[in-house]
Amino acid sequence: MAAKAEVAAGLDLHMLRAVQPRAGFTPDFLTPPPKASRARFGTEIARVRSAPLHQVRAELIRSRDELNNPGGPEIDRMLADPAGARERFADEVETAWTTLIEPDWPLISRVLEDDLAYRGQQLTSGGLAELFDDLHPTLTWEDDQLIASRYREPDRELTGQGLLLVPGVFAWPHLVMVVAPSYQPTVVYPARGAARLWSDAPAPPDPLAKLLGRTRATLLVALDPPATTSALAAQYGLALATVAEHLAALHAAGLVIRRRTGHQVHYRRTDVGQAVIDASVG
Template sequence: MPTHLHFGEEDLLKCRFAVSPLWETQEAVRTLNRPARHGYHAHWLRRIRAAAAGLDLAPLWLLMPQRGHTPDWLGPPPIGPAATFEEEIEAVRSADPEAAREDTALSLADTPGALESPEGRALLADPARMIRELTDLMEQAWHTLIEPDWPRLRALLEADIAFHSRRLAEVGLGGLLPEIDRRFGWNARTLTVERGGEHERHLGGQGLVLMPSVFSWPDVISGFEPPWQPTVAYPARGIGGLWAEPGERTPDALVRLLGRGRAAVLTALDDPATTSALAHRLRLAPSSVSAHLAALRDAGLLTSRRYGHQVLYERTPLGMALASGGG
């Protein structure tokens, strides 16, 4: 059954993209408990298995039903276009206990037996303690699961936003939304999202947050009850090659032509990325990556453009042809 989000004139002016490290943390926790999500993340799962085993994620999983409501207070919509995890987790930590209790009860009701379980009753009996303990656990999950790879993840998410922002300028909101995901439909100022469950909401001047996500794949997630801002999370572009190691991606012929470092940089740019993100991904010094980027740009294989406070590099058509034809 679909979700219908109805736009008024003011809503059309208040749509924005956002990236949320808190959201990625929550969805990474969910992914650990969802084998159907493991396909693109097998390399990550193998690498973090030992560290993840030291986390007791059962209290969070209890509030992540297979179908149904996850508490909005625990993973609210992004508070800004580039909020840090520390800023987002502090907003969660300051949640109103009574509102959090009601929200948590809705979530527990979607898992058979959870409301009556000792764990569920303990959460509802002391909501202030629940907020404190679950927030601490989410923070531990961030440091263990996401923070080490955040530069790589953020670069992919920002590249998705850069791509879709260009398309927004070219085709407008009504043309963009169906392009973002095949489950999005747009008709008469209504966004229809084909997903489990039925939901209908008039945006009421709040607009819509569009949020690419790495760990929500393959799901599209929409909702957030008032007063939360309506948000739709969708799988980011390019996650198929996210966890590939540099040596697995660089053709030998390209190495012979450009040298290993420059070939690795060119091959890694399936999506636009910053110098720091490439350095983290390729495990090279930022100064070396910067020199390779400059050489590739001077050779006409890359272009660069500013996105906020960062510079994103991407392949030109010649660079694309060379990278794809090297194998």
């Protein structure tokens, strides 16, 4: 990730940096709640470019004034030309997407897809109580109310609008909530396995490598979060057939299970597989 940080430092993203202080308010028009479960970037960036100017202005003012944002002088220059600022913001977002995110999107998207499947199972098996039980430590479900213990905004009555749940990987481990009346009420929560995206996969313990073989042990350790054959092949520079053979052996041994999500098959460690890893580092 150090190399990615160096690339980001070389990009002209000064407007985005000005409105994303460590504490305070980041304008919602830059990341409006998606209108589709698998929205395309082209569709979403078009929404940024067409955000109502009164909304752009109001959210820039709030970002400037909340908690003495050090980017205030830069935001004042944006407010002199909100339409131009909106267009330049979209250009910066597009640059960030193309350079920093799109190359890693296959890995990111599989984490998001697996989280969606997991949450769907929770909702089906245990309803809202089970769904919110481990969504985030600051969230609790009580008496048909979702309570966010560390959120500063006023309460929001959903009044039939529903609540959009969006898994994310960039704000980990924090929670992001959108409650402004002009937007669909939204909670962006950390997807399961998000932390692993931003750190190198650990090498398998030597005892595990001696037991299974280094490649097979590496793949077993790498299944956190769950992964597809093609994703593992790309991550480790292996042939698809090689990865498929090793995963089939791990599956036959009861160390992994496989689950189809749409057109993809994700492999996940079983409790036995986790126990084998735990024993090898004990």
